[in-house]
Amino acid sequence: xxxxxxxxxxxxxxxxxxxxxxxxxxxxxxxxxxxxxxxxxxxxxxxxxxxxxxxxxxxxxxxxxxxxxxxxxxxxxxxxxxxxxxxxxxxxxxxxxxxxxxxxxxxxxxxxxxxxxxxxxxxxxxxxxxxxxxxxxxxxxxxxxxxxxxxxxxxxxxxxxxxxxxxxxxxxxxxxxxxxxxxxxxxxxxxxxxxxxxxxxxxxxxxxxxxxxxxxxxxxxxxxxx
Amino acid sequence: xxxxxxxxxxxxxxxxxxxxxxxxxxxxxxxxxxxxxxxxxxxxxxxxxxxxxxxxxxxxxxxxxxxxxxxxxxxxxxxxxxxxxxxxxxxxxxxxxxxxxxxxxxxxxxxxxxx
Numbered sequence: 001x002x003x004x005x006x007x008x009x010x011x012x013x014x015x016x017x018x019x020x021x022x023x024x025x026x027x028x029x030x031x032x033x034x035x036x037x038x039x040x041x042x043x044x045x046x047x048x049x050x051x052x053x054x055x056x057x058x059x060x061x062x063x064x065x066x067x068x069x070x071x072x073x074x075x076x077x078x079x080x081x082x083x084x085x086x087x088x089x090x091x092x093x094x095x096x097x098x099x100x101x102x103x104x105x106x107x108x109x110x111x112x113x114x115x116x117x118x119x120x121x122x123x124x125x126x127x128x129x130x131x132x133x134x135x136x137x138x139x140x141x142x143x144x145x146x147x148x149x150x151x152x153x154x155x156x157x158x159x160x161x162x163x164x165x166x167x168x169x170x171x172x173x174x175x176x177x178x179x180x181x182x183x184x185x186x187x188x189x190x191x192x193x194x195x196x197x198x199x200x201x202x203x204x205x206x207x208x209x210x211x212x213x214x215x216x217x218x219x220x221x222x223x224x225x226x
Numbered sequence: 227x228x229x230x231x232x233x234x235x236x237x238x239x240x241x242x243x244x245x246x247x248x249x250x251x252x253x254x255x256x257x258x259x260x261x262x263x264x265x266x267x268x269x270x271x272x273x274x275x276x277x278x279x280x281x282x283x284x285x286x287x288x289x290x291x292x293x294x295x296x297x298x299x300x301x302x303x304x305x306x307x308x309x310x311x312x313x314x315x316x317x318x319x320x321x322x323x324x325x326x327x328x329x330x331x332x333x334x335x336x337x338x339x340x341x
Contacts, residue, residue, distance in 0.1 A: 046294045079320065
């Protein structure tokens with residue numbers, strides 16, 4: 001009975017909200033795409049919005065992501081870690097895992113480098129790479145992947161990319177209009193266009209990959225009876 | 227239509243978060259709520275058009291493109307939800323290690339006994 005009443009209450013609240021939302025939806029007829037395209041000069045306007053027009057949103061998103069990465073690592077430090085030799089490895093799964101890892105690296109490169117031209121960008125690329133590498137870790141031996149992470153110094157790279165991102169994104173407030181001036185005069189739709197947007201996409205991709213992988217690694221290390 | 231399905235998904239997510247006693251189910255419900263929110267923003271962006279907001283040329287702005295602003299905003303929502311899910315899973319691992327259960331009612335009873 002209690003669950004039914006909760007369901008009815010939630011349904012009623014959403015009915016009221018949805019009627020209001022529908023009215024507002026009908027009232028909207030303006031699309032800012034023309035203004036954004038003219039101003040930022042890149043084909044993918046979604047990337048243009050979150051890396052140039054509303055860059056502070058993305059900046060604080062990156063800050064939040066960094067903080068969560070640190071929090072997860074610190075909070076799980078006191079929890080017991082499972083021995084790595086407990087991991088079961090099946091050879092055929094290792095082969096497929098390796099294939100997926102290679103494909104994810106290729107997809108990461110494409111999505112990040114063409115983020116300002118086609119759908120994609122740093123966030124999508126970072127998540128693709130982290131998923132591929134996590135799958136490789138689960139199928140091919142977690143210690144192997146962790147050694148690669150340490151050998152490539154991704155922990156250091158993550159911190160470095162964070163500071164470069166903060167520097168570039170705050171440049172707009174130190175020198176007003178600096179980032180937009182870089183975009184003007186570049187060939188529309190070319191790979192090397194869009195000012196700092198491709199660079200930011202690469203940096204965000206590395207940052208998201210490193211932080212997601214670090215968090216996934218902490219969870220895998222404390223996976224329990226799996 | 228997408229808007230109404232998104233509201234339904236969000237309602238199911240909130241209901242699950244309130245009613246479920248298992249922490250993992252609560253986390254999954256939060257995921258469903260987040261999916262509903264993403265769908266809502268996608269629906270809102272489609273109000274101005276259904277073409278993806280990737281403009282092939284500056285002289286081709288006449289087509290009815292989807293609004294890019296809600297699509298860019300929802301990236302923030304997805305990242306924040308991912309962060310919250312990660313933190314919730316950390317809390318679940320901590321609760322499991324301390325109380326050997328993830329049932330919130332049982333944990334509450336254990337805490338009452340401890341007091």
